[in-house]
Amino acid sequence: MIPASQLADYLSVQGLDIERVEVQIAALTLSAVLEVPKPNPPRDLFRYRVPKLSEDGACSLIEELADEPYDLTPLFEEHEEAHAYLVNLNALIDSVNQRIGADWLGIYRAVGHMDDARLIKLAYTGRESRAEFPLTHAFAEKSNNSRVGLTGWGVVIDDIAKWQEMGGSYYECDDKVKSEVCLPICTPTGAVLGIIDAESSEVGFFTPERQAWLVALALVLAEPMLNLPLVEGL
Secondary structure (H helix, E strand, O other): OOOHHHHHHHHHHHOOOOOHHHHHHHHHHHHHHHHOOOOOOOOOOOEEOOEEEOOOOOOEEEEEEOOOOEEOHHHEOOHHHHHHHHHHHHHHHHHHHHHHOOOEEEEEEEEOOHHHOEEEEEEEEOOOOOOEEEOOHHHHOOOHHHHHHHHOOOEEEOOHHHHHHOOOOOOOOOOOOOEEEEEEEEOOOOOEEEEEEEEEOOOOOOOHHHHHHHHHHHHHOHHHHHOOOEOOOO
């Protein structure tokens, strides 16, 4: 169970009005997912297809996939331990999305330092999308992922078109997306370890009930993110 004070602090900092009991129930369910044995997935968890990027790297070319898949193996020290870790991340995504039915849901880890700091997508379900988001103030001006990763303040967008009209940042990977939730994964002291991002083709899709599962996912991921077997120096 998530400590009551930690849950209350997270909801307060993120400005979310969600029933704490619902979050705790979801968190208990997801914690149990981490504990049970899991079958070996049929797909390669270390590699996934990504869209091509524009020449300046600023935009994804949504309809064009890169020739080579993105490869996560350089991130990890131990392949076997990392494989078990990725199995758990994918199981959590599957479990959450069975409850909320988002069109896209992904987990990112923050790595690197200073100008090399970035978010790397470790697991997801949905359409192919960009693998890395720079953690720079310049990129945060157009990307919620980068902004949340930099600030530790999440965002719930009920209507992306209206959000953009008001000057809100949004990195468009899929023009069908109408609503989004992006939340930080934090240590108990508030340091940002990564983010989760969820998207839907429906306006106002992320009700408080669905948000409760996403908050639970962000909170349950904190400990695994701390124990991620990254290559030293990342």
